[in-house]
Each structure stands twice: as structure tokens, then as C-alpha cells.
Amino acid sequence: MAPVPKLVEIEGTPRARGLAYGRAADTQIRHGLGVYRSLFEEAGLSWDSVLAYAARLRDSLAARAPDAVEELEGIAEGAGVQLGEVLVINGRSEIINLHAQRPKDPSKLDDGCTAAVVLPEMTESGRLLHVQNWDWLPDCADSTVVLRIRREHGPDVLTFVEAGGLARAGFNSEGVAITGNNLASGQDGTAPFGVPLSVIRRRVLEAGGYSQALTELYRLPRTVSNNMTVSCATSGDCLNFETTPDQIYWQAPDGPCLTHSNHFTSPAARVRERDVGIARGADTLFRDRRLRKLIEAGGKAHTLDTLAGALDDRFGAPRGIIRTPEGNEGETNAYLSATVAMVLMDAGAGEMRIRQLPYADTTTTRFTLH
Numbered sequence: 001m002a003p004v005p006k007l008v009e010i011e012g013t014p015r016a017r018g019l020a021y022g023r024a025a026d027t028q029i030r031h032g033l034g035v036y037r038s039l040f041e042e043a044g045l046s047w048d049s050v051l052a053y054a055a056r057l058r059d060s061l062a063a064r065a066p067d068a069v070e071e072l073e074g075i076a077e078g079a080g081v082q083l084g085e086v087l088v089i090n091g092r093s094e095i096i097n098l099h100a101q102r103p104k105d106p107s108k109l110d111d112g113c114t115a116a117v118v119l120p121e122m123t124e125s126g127r128l129l130h131v132q133n134w135d136w137l138p139d140c141a142d143s144t145v146v147l148r149i150r151r152e153h154g155p156d157v158l159t160f161v162e163a164g165g166l167a168r169a170g171f172n173s174e175g176v177a178i179t180g181n182n183l184a185s186g187q188d189g190t191a192p193f194g195v196p197l198s199v200i201r202r203r204v205l206e207a208g209g210y211s212q213a214l215t216e217l218y219r220l221p222r223t224v225s226n227n228m229t230v231s232c233a234t235s236g237d238c239l240n241f242e243t244t245p246d247q248i249y250w251q252a253p254d255g256p257c258l259t260h261s262n263h264f265t266s267p268a269a270r271v272r273e274r275d276v277g278i279a280r281g282a283d284t285l286f287r288d289r290r291l292r293k294l295i296e297a298g299g300k301a302h303t304l305d306t307l308a309g310a311l312d313d314r315f316g317a318p319r320g321i322i323r324t325p326e327g328n329e330g331e332t333n334a335y336l337s338a339t340v341a342m343v344l345m346d347a348g349a350g351e352m353r354i355r356q357l358p359y360a361d362t363t364t365t366r367f368t369l370h
Helices: 014-024 026-042 047-064 066-079 083-090 092-098 138-143 197-206 210-219 267-272 284-297 304-311
Strands: 006-011 114-118 129-136 144-150 157-162 169-172 176-182 226-232 237-243 248-251 257-260 338-346 351-356 365-368
Touching (some): 014 066, 026 066, 026 138, 047 083, 047 092, 066 083, 066 197, 083 092, 114 284, 129 169, 129 176, 129 304, 138 144, 138 338, 176 210, 197 210, 197 226, 210 226, 210 237, 226 257, 257 284, 304 351
Antiparallel strands (some): 144 157, 157 169, 169 176, 176 226, 226 237, 237 248
């Protein structure tokens, strides 16, 4: 049976939130650190050198998001680990791509994903639905948590995340939701340290309503490429952002459904960017289109259950919309890549459902913001 993410509720100042988070999720944080230490060492990167780069990331973050550093310091203290180790969890992609001894293909140490937003005209409830499969290391299923963040100033937040991280997929009490999909471009590793993706996603969710969230996404500097899909349940709208360290390419839905996987699809990006991620996983080229076709074929009364069925599609196994570890042996050094979790969000109802290791288990756990 797949592990169920632990619910961790935090509130108060950034430091108070961090302390409570670290104490509640210390077991999961230590498990995740063990996974990453082994992963980096398997890639030929010493842990000491990784922590040295994490220190540089801390300096960059302190200048742009000091409250995030305070929370990360609290997490480290609460869990009894080093601040640098918590920064590794939050800045894995950034550290990999800026490491002087990085592997020839650092993108092999990054996660995949297939995501979809279904607009209200295609749902049974008339509410927007936002869903995703997260592909990464199956061992990370034991280091996930769901954070429920109560805030005095600004919206409350519910996010599914690797323990110690600030955000991954989630939504806020203003109805804004976000998911992220890995992208790899020729720009990665060429920019100075910016803000880690986990912090960008958290800041987007903390910003407030839709307009504030979009402005925050544009404002924060990035070190690596990534795709971020932002939706708003209160307006029934969504936008997709294919980002590199230098550029943001935005896309509006073409019809009542938007899907995305792990390659650049906007015309401008396809002309201007060197997409280096396709060669390591060309299945990305059909995953997004197949998911959209499945959703459109499912009619105009979608629910989280019907979208879970679409995300459970096994075409192209082991590398399709849902990824299984069988057949992927050796793909990521000594590790197997698979769908770690299916994330299903109905932000308008304040509901998130998580199904971990969905290729092997149908157990789904429901979390609510309210």
C-alpha cells in the first residue's frame, strides 16, 4: 500500500511556521535527504560540495525573499538538520544546474509531469478543476506532506510538497492554484542564482488573488527552466507559463481544456529556445495531447474522479501519462522514475486529493483547506 502524505498545519510568523513544520515532518525530511544524498553521490557530486552551493543559494534568496529564509531556518531547526540540507530540498534543480561538476545531462536529475486544467464549461459542478501527475523517484513518496498554512495577512494555502519544501502543487483561499512541470533549455545553468522554484510557487500562492499571483510569478528571477500552470477558480480562467532564466512565454487555453507535459509548445519558445529535454523523454511529445484528447472525449461533466481516470492512462507504458518503474531501470543512474503522485485539485471547493504511486495503488486521500 502506498504511503499517505502527512497533513501538517502551520501558522504564525515565518519562523514559527518553520519550527512547527520541521518538528512535525522531521521523519519525512530526513528520509528525503537520504534519497537526495544518494542521488547526488550516484551522479558523482559530493555532499559537501552540494551544501556549498546551497549556501550560495541561501545568500541569493536572503536578498529577495528574507521571510522564506526565516521559514527555512525554522524548518531546519525544528527537524534537527542543517539549513543547507533544507535548501537542497527546495533548490535541487538550481543546485544541479549550477554545480561546477554537474553531470553531462543534469536534466536526468529532474522530475517530469503531465498536467491539465479543465474549465467550468466541461465540469459537472461548473467549477474549474486543476490536476497533475508528478513523475520522479518512487522513494520520494515516503517524504511527501500536505501543508495547510493559516495566514493572518494574505490567503490561506494548501500545498502538496516534498517535506521541507515550501510548495509544489497547491491552491489558496482566493481560488488560485499552481502546478509545475520540468522543462530543460540551453539557458539552464548560465544565470546567477535566482529564487528556487519551490519558493516561487509558494510566493505565487501567498500573493493573493489571480492578478497578484501572476504579477508575482513574473517578478521573481529564475535560475532554471520550468513550466508553471496557474488557474483561478473564482474567474474560471487559467494561463500557462513556459519559463527560462531569461524569458517567460505565456499561453491562454485554446478551448475549455489546457494540458502540458515537459517540452516547449508556444511558437515563440520553439523558435527561440533549444529544448534539451525532449531527447531524454520524447514521450512528452504525445502525453499532453493524449491527455487533452482523453478529457475531451470524456464529455462535459468532468469530476475529479473522471480526471483521475484520464491521468491513469497506461498507453505508452512504461513511459506515458502514468509512468511505471518497470522498464525504466537505470534511467536515472541507479534510480527508477515513476509517477510518484496524482494530484487532483478543486480549489473552488477547497479540496485536494492525493493518490500516491498510482501505477500500483488506487488509494486516494482527501485534504481540505477549510
